[in-house]
Amino acid sequence: MxxxxxxxxxxxxxxxxxxxxxxxxxxxxxxxxxxxxxxxxxxxxxxxxxxxxxxxxxxxxxxxxxxxxxxxxxxxxxxxxxxxxxxxxxxxxxxxxxxxxxxxxxxxxxxxxxxxxxxxxxxxxxxxxxxxxxxxxxxxxxxxxxxxxxxxxxxxxxxxxxxICDSPVGLGRRIARVLGANPKEAWIDYVGLNHLGWVRGLRVAGRDELPRLLADPDLLGSFEEGKLFGVDWLRSLGAIPNEYLHYYYFNREAVRSYQQAERTRGTFLRDQQAGFYEQVERSDGSALELWDRTRAEREATYMAENRETAGAGERDADDLSGGYEKVALALMRAIARDERTTLILNVRNRTTLSVLDSEAVIEVPCLVDANGAHPVAVDPLPGHATGLVCAVKAVEREVLAAAESGSRTTAAKAFALHPLVDSVNVARRLVEGYTAVHPGLAYLR
Known part of the structure; x- marks a missing residue:
């Protein structure tokens, strides 16, 4: 194959x-x-x-x-x-x-x-x-x-x-681990868009164990998301958000932390990876050992600004590994060999979430077999989550429309509609700023 x-x-x-x-x-x-x-x-x-x-x-x-x-x-x-x-x-x-x-x-x-x-x-x-x-x-x-x-x-x-994405996988694994459950035996009730989803339940042998986690402040504050979002906020939500929702729930703090950082994440990775490729090119030593060392540093600094803002400290050792490659392999196995499995994936909505049309790509548990990935039925999102999901999906649709039409006006609309952009004038300046530095946006007219 x-x-x-x-x-x-x-x-x-x-x-x-x-x-x-x-x-x-x-x-x-x-x-x-x-x-x-x-x-x-x-x-x-x-x-x-x-x-x-x-x-x-x-x-x-x-x-x-x-x-x-x-x-x-x-x-x-x-x-x-x-x-x-x-x-x-x-x-x-x-x-x-x-x-x-x-x-x-x-x-x-x-x-x-x-x-x-x-x-x-x-x-x-x-x-x-x-x-x-x-x-x-x-x-x-x-x-x-x-x-x-x-x-x-x-x-x-x-x-x-x-x-595919490794964020839901890592989140489900952490919740299961802190509850003393085997992640492979747990059903993760996760729903939303990519980098915009919530775990609303974790069922083991038919029993939802998430209420037990939410009721125990010590247990809830013992893992990454509890440290990142805070126990009180998670209990008020009644769910565990994907870590990327920290950018929405604590936006001012995240922006300030990024502004004050010596280097942004992109700049850090640019410099780090440039160094890796240069060293491999000029060295006869082990490229694999160099890659391992570079990867460990990369993983340890993931979302460092957000953890600093929340006072969450260093990442746990168990979280310093990837996961998307395991999702990819499991997905390929399921399709190629008809090894039926359940994975959290990004697929077309069909009728899964009634607030979105059938073609909208969402991130939910799917049953996978030789015929592909099939989203499972899920309960409706609560109002606060529905608002965010619908707003961000509307932005994605404007991005797709701008990419197809080449319209700068539509691109500006995409920026302006995003919940984290607070002014139409800012949106217009963003279009100007990005087209000035990105040759790949020259198609916008």
């Missing part, structure tokens, strides 16, 4: 390959094609993967190419993890937004809109190519903003594109 990884020179590709190395089942991936526009990054990642594969008999063969059509042709699965504009683009997203006093995070608020505006046209082109060159392939999208990009691609690929 052939897996094509778009963004194959990306720093986290070894996580995906590492998961593949542990899969010895029938119908496993035997061929991996890495595609990237940067040949130097491809060479560095290929070295890391070669070291990973060295002790593993019959490891999946790896090839690399800068030709997108060659990479897609004949693929059974396409894993998309591209970053349009690179990490310099992410740093610019943050800088332009913070200059206007609004959030520049890569998936939330102004930064997420800017990232979406330059990513959607590229993602749509990829979707069209997949439909033409590999019509039977399944696309697993990890490209951010994941829900928005998945919805853009679904207009050309239908249900054969499925978005």
């Amino acid at each position: 052939k897996l094509t990884i778009l963004g194959g020179g990306g720093f986290r590709v070894p996580l995906v390959y590492g998961a593949l190395l542990g899969d010895r089942g029938e119908g496993r991936v035997t061929e991996v094609v890495l595609h990237d526009l940067d040949a130097g990054r491809l060479a560095a990642v290929t070295r890391v993967l070669a070291e990973q594969a060295a002790p593993v008999a019959d490891a999946p063969a790896v090839t690399a190419t800068t030709d997108l059509d060659d990479a897609l042709r004949g693929a059974d699965f396409v894993f998309s993890a591209i970053r349009v504009g690179g990490l310099q683009g992410r740093a610019d997203d943050e800088r332009v937004a913070l200059a206007e006093g609004v959030l520049g995070q890569e998936t939330v608020g102004a930064g997420g809109i800017a990232y979406g505006l330059r990513t959607v046209p590229v993602a749509v082109d990829i979707a069209r190519r997949v439909a033409r060159l590999a019509p039977d392939a399944w696309v697993i999208n990890f490209t951010n903003p994941a829900g928005l990009v998945t919805e853009a691609m679904s207009r050309h690929l239908g249900d054969r594109v499925i978005g």
Whole structure:
């Protein structure tokens, strides 16, 4: 089975390959094609993967190419993890937004809109190519903003594109762990959009254990989200929000923390990863060991500004690992082998949430089999969550409309409608600021 990884020179590709190395089942991936526009990054990642594969008999063969059509042709699965504009683009997203006093995070608020505006046209082109060159392939999208990009691609690929994210997985795992439950045996009642969802229940053997957690302040304050949001706020919500909702619930504090930081997250990652690729290129030492050290630092500093604002301290050691690669592998297994499973995924709504239309991509538990991912029925969202979900989905739709039409006016509307952008004039200045620094937004007229 052939897996094509778009963004194959990306720093986290070894996580995906590492998961593949542990899969010895029938119908496993035997061929991996890495595609990237940067040949130097491809060479560095290929070295890391070669070291990973060295002790593993019959490891999946790896090839690399800068030709997108060659990479897609004949693929059974396409894993998309591209970053349009690179990490310099992410740093610019943050800088332009913070200059206007609004959030520049890569998936939330102004930064997420800017990232979406330059990513959607590229993602749509990829979707069209997949439909033409590999019509039977399944696309697993990890490209951010994941829900928005998945919805853009679904207009050309239908249900054969499925978005994944590690945030709900990590959240469910933490809740189960603190309750003394096995995450593999727990049903996570999670619903929302990507980076905008809530755990409303965690059922073990048919019993919802979340009320027990919410009733115990010591237990509730003992894990990441309890420290991040505070016990009182979680109890008032009656649910555990995705960590990215910290940007909404504590927006002023988050913006101030980002403004006061010595370096933004994007700038940190840009510099850190540039150093990694440079060292791999000029060193004959172990690329895998260097990657491991760099990854550990990256994970430890994740959402550091938010934790500092909340006084949450350092991340727990158990949280310093990824998870999206395990979701991707489980998804591929379920489809390729008809190994039925349940995963929290980004899929088209159908009739799951009545407040959204059938084509809207949402993030919910799905039953997965050889025919793809099928969202399960969920209870309606409470009013406060419904308002946020509908507002952000409306913004995503304006981003899609702007990307299709090239309208600057529509792009400004997308910014202005976002709950974290507080002025139409700020929205217009954001469009001006972003088009000035991003060549990928030159299509906006």
